[in-house]
Amino acid sequence: MNVAETPFEFVTVSYLTRIGNQSAGTLAELLTGLEHCSDASIFHHTFQTLGSHHFLTEGFSNDFAQWVLSDTNRNDLAEQLAALDIRDYVSIAALRSDLCRVVADYCMTYPHFASQSALERFYFCESVEVTVPLGRNARTLDEFRQGIALLSHAGFYFHFISSRLRLQLRTNDFSHWLADGLGLRTLAESVNNIDIYTNTLDSTRAKLLRLIDRERRKA
């Protein structure tokens, strides 16, 4: 059995939501907010919201898309915003730029909708992140499997979703360690290909564990 030189350290994360000073009552105001809000705010409404709504799979992608759909009734714009896949981004700046582009294009094409009042206002918030070690680590695939099975939703989210920004790579902590620590590149890639938009965190974890079990049977 492969033993990694550098162990995988399991940590967990908790977020405080800080209420920002901006809000939007129209699509034009949403665009202004997107241009000026903090990086922590873009993170909160895209990456973090995916973690806190991990049980939704159909049609929920980020807070901006959800607000556009339910409070401005602009299904076409909502669809475009929902289609922005956070796995394509390793920086908040790039994600912000695309969010702004999509909303700006829409406002330019449909100026009468840009100033139409929404049913409810959108409030820009920020995530304040606190991470703590769980005091567990893994050097083998067996220990790794055991650790993943025990993780809370937040811990799983931290390693599988928000890690992309931390690593600045198009991968996640699990795949990164499987490839670099254990040399299991094919397994790492399969894990990275699990679709977080069409799976809940629970079903993502179940798929990941099945992939690991298949690998263990090979050994």
Next chain:
Amino acid sequence: MSEVLALGRIPLDDYAELLGAGEIEELRALATPLLGRSIQMVNSTAVGGGVAEILTRLVPLAEELDLNIKWEVMSGGEDFFEVTKAFHNALHGAPYHASQKDFDIFLAYNEKNRQRLPLDAEFVVIHDPQPAALIEARKPGANHWVWRCHIDLSHPNRTVWDFLEQFVSKYDGAMFSSPEFSRQLPIPQYLFYPAIDPLSEKNCELEQEFIGQVLARYGIDSQRTILTQISRFDRLKDPVGVIRAYRIVKRYFDCQLVLAGGSASDDPEGAVVLKEVLREADGDPDIKVLELPAWAPLEVNALQRASTIVLQKSLREGFGLTVSEALWKKKPVVASAVGGIPIQIIHKHTGLLSHSVEGTAYQIRFLLSHPEIAAKLGEHGHEHVKENFLITQKLKRYLTLLLTLARGS
């Protein structure tokens, strides 16, 4: 001597079955850096009211994590509580002419409590406006103070808010139940949701037999569709609007309506609204208007669990935790998009939002026509509550806040 409340033990592991062992492990990990550091919760009442109800559960759970936490209650005379009740209503937007005497009474009792309470913990959490001026006891740089506001400050009486703001601005942070309820302040503001306890009598699992007994007691037919709204008899909860929505639904679906709330006997306005409700019901045998004694938590639980759809058609709302109670029981919910309800109901994901009598009726009919969608909304609603609105999540939020304060963010 200050009044330090001693509370019964609530084993944290009792929650592991509902939440998973990983969630409990996470709470312990977050608490570890806080071990040996002192925390003080201060509010104005030991029993009655939502804050006391939350602290009664939250403090023992924090103790389960071996945290050094104390809950202290400020003291005050009748004159103080009359003034703070008027402040409370004024902060909610009710008309009020504050006099200098009112402010003097408020300040005098806060001063007395500053002398009486040992406000020397590393983290001091002050709940609501009544003890807000205790912040004057803080020695510069000595400890961390945060203010938890449980009320809606979106449209406050200016005079009362200007008076309170001078104290609130001195805290290290303030927590509100919704971004909508917050104010522009020079200190960080955080979102702290109210919470339900899944093991309390109002939310715990019930035997089917007990639920059947409750239905039988009130003449409700368990074999037919049951629409329910649980809330006090208050015009802002729009019980008359609920009946009108029910009548529209009734044209297409056989159904019963249950309107259950606390007894109106000690609430003069509630008694008037109850009369209006009975008049609107007009003797319809399928409308059950129930006055429950002291909110009878087990009966409320049973009625929610027996419901086909739960409604919360409020015209104005605080957070509206009855929505979370229903979602926890996996019930499809149709509710107004007011106050904290849209935080709990993510439209078309964890329930359906409405904006009128007709809209409410339409959403009910839609769910009755599509029971599979209703079931899915209920499932997602349950998960949403599990992730955001349980007492254990509230504890996690507090731990995160204290860690954030400690590291100086």
